[in-house]
Amino acid sequence: METQRQKKINALLQQEITALLQGAIRAQGVKNLVLSVSKVSITADLSVAKVYLSIFPHDKAKEILEGIRANKNVLKHDLAQQLRTDLRKVQNLLFFLDD
Numbered sequence: 001m002e003t004q005r006q007k008k009i010n011a012l013l014q015q016e017i018t019a020l021l022q023g024a025i026r027a028q029g030v031k032n033l034v035l036s037v038s039k040v041s042i043t044a045d046l047s048v049a050k051v052y053l054s055i056f057p058h059d060k061a062k063e064i065l066e067g068i069r070a071n072k073n074v075l076k077h078d079l080a081q082q083l084r085t086d087l088r089k090v091q092n093l094l095f096f097l098d099d
Contacts (some may be wrong), residue, residue, distance in 0.1 A: 003049050006042050009087070013049055014040040017093075021053075021068070032057070033058060035064065038098040042091060049091040052098035061097055068095050 002010070018037045025033060034056040041050045053068070055061040068075070072093050080090040 003044075006044070006046070008014070009042050009046065009061055009091075010040045010049075012083065013042070013051070016079055017075070019050060020078055020082070033060065033064070045067060047091055048094060050094050050096060052096050054098045058091075065095060 001049070006061075013097075014037050017040070021035055025035060034054075036054045037051060038054045039052040053065065055064050072095065076090055076093055079085070080087075083090060
């Protein structure tokens, strides 16, 4: 059962991660790619956030996911900059494909 705090952090992380990833896609000029964060699930101790991504087209999903995983430290840093007034510490991010 999720607490109210977990629900609020999940929603906040989902919104900010989506904005950061879509901004990165636009900045690189990638065409014909739809990426969305379908769900964020944070652990009870608030230390790990599981981020579920929906990527279309599906044939590029694995390669996009690997690129995101390779750059997760940069993403975490950018997320910390965005959320510095809302969260004291940004959780470790784990990325998964949402089927």
